Amino acid sequence: MKYPILRHSKYLAMCVVLLFSAFTSADLMVVKQRFETANFKTFNGETIKKVVVGWESYGKLNVKKDNVILVTHYFSANSHAAGKYAKEDQQPGYWDALIGPGKAIDTNKFYVISVDSLANLGVNDPNVITTGPASINPDTGKAYGLDFPVVTIRDFVEVQKLVLESLGITKLHAVIGASMGSMQAIDWAAAYPDWVPRMISVIGSAQSDAWATVLLERWAIPIRLDPNWRNGDYYTHTPPTEGLIAALMFITQDALTPKAFNQIGITKAVNHQALQTGPLHSIEGTYSIVSWLRERAETRAKLSDANHLLYLIRASQLFIAGHGETLAEGLKNIKAKSLFLPSANDLLLMPYLSHDANKQLVDLGKDSQLEELLGDSGHLNGILGISQKAQQIKDFIEH
Amino acid sequence: MKYPILRHSKYLAMCVVLLFSAFTSADLMVVKQRFETANFKTFNGETIKKVVVGWESYGKLNVKKDNVILVTHYFSANSHAAGKYAKEDQQPGYWDALIGPGKAIDTNKFYVISVDSLANLGVNDPNVITTGPASINPDTGKAYGLDFPVVTIRDFVEVQKLVLESLGITKLHAVIGASMGSMQAIDWAAAYPDWVPRMISVIGSAQSDAWATVLLERWAIPIRLDPNWRNGDYYTHTPPTEGLIAALMFITQDALTPKAFNQIGITKAVNHQALQTGPLHSIEGTYSIVSWLRERAETRAKLSDANHLLYLIRASQLFIAGHGETLAEGLKNIKAKSLFLPSANDLLLMPYLSHDANKQLVDLGKDSQLEELLGDSGHLNGILGISQKAQQIKDFIEH
Numbered sequence: 001m002k003y004p005i006l007r008h009s010k011y012l013a014m015c016v017v018l019l020f021s022a023f024t025s026a027d028l029m030v031v032k033q034r035f036e037t038a039n040f041k042t043f044n045g046e047t048i049k050k051v052v053v054g055w056e057s058y059g060k061l062n063v064k065k066d067n068v069i070l071v072t073h074y075f076s077a078n079s080h081a082a083g084k085y086a087k088e089d090q091q092p093g094y095w096d097a098l099i100g101p102g103k104a105i106d107t108n109k110f111y112v113i114s115v116d117s118l119a120n121l122g123v124n125d126p127n128v129i130t131t132g133p134a135s136i137n138p139d140t141g142k143a144y145g146l147d148f149p150v151v152t153i154r155d156f157v158e159v160q161k162l163v164l165e166s167l168g169i170t171k172l173h174a175v176i177g178a179s180m181g182s183m184q185a186i187d188w189a190a191a192y193p194d195w196v197p198r199m200i201s202v203i204g205s206a207q208s209d210a211w212a213t214v215l216l217e218r219w220a221i222p223i224r225l226d227p228n229w230r231n232g233d234y235y236t237h238t239p240p241t242e243g244l245i246a247a248l249m250f251i252t253q254d255a256l257t258p259k260a261f262n263q264i265g266i267t268k269a270v271n272h273q274a275l276q277t278g279p280l281h282s283i284e285g286t287y288s289i290v291s292w293l294r295e296r297a298e299t300r301a302k303l304s305d306a307n308h309l310l311y312l313i314r315a316s317q318l319f320i321a322g323h324g325e326t327l328a329e330g331l332k333n334i335k336a337k338s339l340f341l342p343s344a345n346d347l348l349l350m351p352y353l354s355h356d357a358n359k360q361l362v363d364l365g366k367d368s369q370l371e372e373l374l375g376d377s378g379h380l381n382g383i384l385g386i387s388q389k390a391q392q393i394k395d396f397i398e399h
Numbered sequence: 400m401k402y403p404i405l406r407h408s409k410y411l412a413m414c415v416v417l418l419f420s421a422f423t424s425a426d427l428m429v430v431k432q433r434f435e436t437a438n439f440k441t442f443n444g445e446t447i448k449k450v451v452v453g454w455e456s457y458g459k460l461n462v463k464k465d466n467v468i469l470v471t472h473y474f475s476a477n478s479h480a481a482g483k484y485a486k487e488d489q490q491p492g493y494w495d496a497l498i499g500p501g502k503a504i505d506t507n508k509f510y511v512i513s514v515d516s517l518a519n520l521g522v523n524d525p526n527v528i529t530t531g532p533a534s535i536n537p538d539t540g541k542a543y544g545l546d547f548p549v550v551t552i553r554d555f556v557e558v559q560k561l562v563l564e565s566l567g568i569t570k571l572h573a574v575i576g577a578s579m580g581s582m583q584a585i586d587w588a589a590a591y592p593d594w595v596p597r598m599i600s601v602i603g604s605a606q607s608d609a610w611a612t613v614l615l616e617r618w619a620i621p622i623r624l625d626p627n628w629r630n631g632d633y634y635t636h637t638p639p640t641e642g643l644i645a646a647l648m649f650i651t652q653d654a655l656t657p658k659a660f661n662q663i664g665i666t667k668a669v670n671h672q673a674l675q676t677g678p679l680h681s682i683e684g685t686y687s688i689v690s691w692l693r694e695r696a697e698t699r700a701k702l703s704d705a706n707h708l709l710y711l712i713r714a715s716q717l718f719i720a721g722h723g724e725t726l727a728e729g730l731k732n733i734k735a736k737s738l739f740l741p742s743a744n745d746l747l748l749m750p751y752l753s754h755d756a757n758k759q760l761v762d763l764g765k766d767s768q769l770e771e772l773l774g775d776s777g778h779l780n781g782i783l784g785i786s787q788k789a790q791q792i793k794d795f796i797e798h
Contacts, residue, residue: 043679044679146681146683150679150680150684211657211660213686214652214660214689217686217689218652221621221645222620225645227626243624249617249620253610253613253614258608258749261608261613262609264609280443280551280717284545293613307682318678318679347746350657352657
């Protein structure tokens, strides 16, 4: 009792620590869960006898089950949107800055859920559970390869709906997704308007136009050229790793900007170095910027599958919100209020795509708005720079 | 004498026809010429025993030999900058809108000359004369393949200088080039400042930064992945046509814009068509926009060589104006007044590259200016849309 202030300050310090830890990602621990369904009918009319996917959730589902925010993931991601599997994980989920207790998507209020896509790119990542061309075909006991049905963004939506329904959920509070996740988000709003009162499209698109279709095709080309690809039938052979690495290099560059690349710090050395060593003297000589990109791709390739990449490309190429004959038809059904957050310097899904979608919704009399993300990271501003719109996202979700 | 007006109008009509024909490309006939030199020393210190290149000229060299405008060509072009080889040619040279009698680069005043690059992409085009990896190595009697020395933009400049000197020319009136031609133009100004009083860089760059280096590398990757490439040793085997076609598809997209692609008219059919036929039902299914791009690439591949493409990529990657340790060093030497004409929506050599070069020259106290090309064609605004700056080019050259 001699040092009440000190004693108080000790308590205060403890409270601060507790409070702080409640707000750090280290505290949001998550476990990958597993969902299984039989005889899944795909959008193109085929059947997948057994579908297994992983999913994650953050926060608690309330009694009314009306506090659900669905997060739909981007092309090379999975359902690990936030939190950590173990304290020692180097990185939390990709949108940990956005999702968590007290954050913009507040897990003290909302039950946030995300589901691994079909044909998920990271099929060889132990934290991914997916069904795709690398899965065993129950009819043959061998990997499907290209016998796996072509799947669409709509199929990803349908799998998510089955997961939600298995939890007794019949309506979302909101859906939010980045990039390929934005395709799922707007398709949700078009396909199941009564489920979706709020839709947020980050670095997104309402359909794949001719430009995007070809840009995506370019990721497929190196895989098809790799002699180890063997028309997708490589699961008992050497896989097409060189083609996969090339595709992942392309994806990384497409998602960034010249400024981001030129900040890596080896720009000025490019030509200088070339004069001293390889590139000037041999066509086989390599630039350090190319090596840097390749090393990142090599690491990612170890967890990825080439056929899965081809299936995600096709799902993205086939995308049109509502999956009907025209985009107008899909957008017409939307009841959600919409928020588009394109990145101003996005070179992959350029901002005109979001501006077009927003304008069409406004022209249809829908409640839709758009704000641009800034930063040097191009497409990746939607992941790395999402905090700049945390308040707008919070306001949009909570009102 | 009864119908003097009619008779006059007949004469007038004849004059108009004559006058008109004097201004049409059909009238500017051109013959590809041949230049040969022995023991050419490359920038990297190697020797090419025999160099043969084609060249073209338009207009007449005056007695003082001081009316020479050098046109340096872009990556997939050759010295056919203007005119036709035969009346029945479907297309004139690529800058025919700019070069000819009475045009912005007026062949009634100037002697305009252009030279096929070393390792020219169109080596299998009967109108191209070049020396590169597809040429016969005099030491072995076989095609060089990757034994051909790595060549640089500076080497292209040196070959051009030898051609000019063979004609008794010791100074240019101006040098102008688009894209890879812009690299040669500014390198001319940096390497031989006393030769170059005027330099025009169209859709250009003063050096290849990290971004451009990787973008160029992406064109090389499909060729290297094609098993028929065989490390460049394919001249007695099946050539790597699939890799070459892929590279040419990439180049075409990089040189255009979403708006250009989406105007091709098959955009809206992309997904609709997909529902009926291939892409939705088979990973092997193809989109019409992809087929359109591929068909163009197939046609171009017939005249092109995969190794030549790799050598042009490397020359472009190695580029730094002045070919010294730093860009500042190269720009410091320039005596030319400079005009930069980047394309505002260029996705290949983005306008920041020209803005940076122009700013550096202005900061060094040089006479330099910049105007942006507009239009839907991105990089290709520098070729297809060059007429919009015809007056500025004329004024720049004639003053």
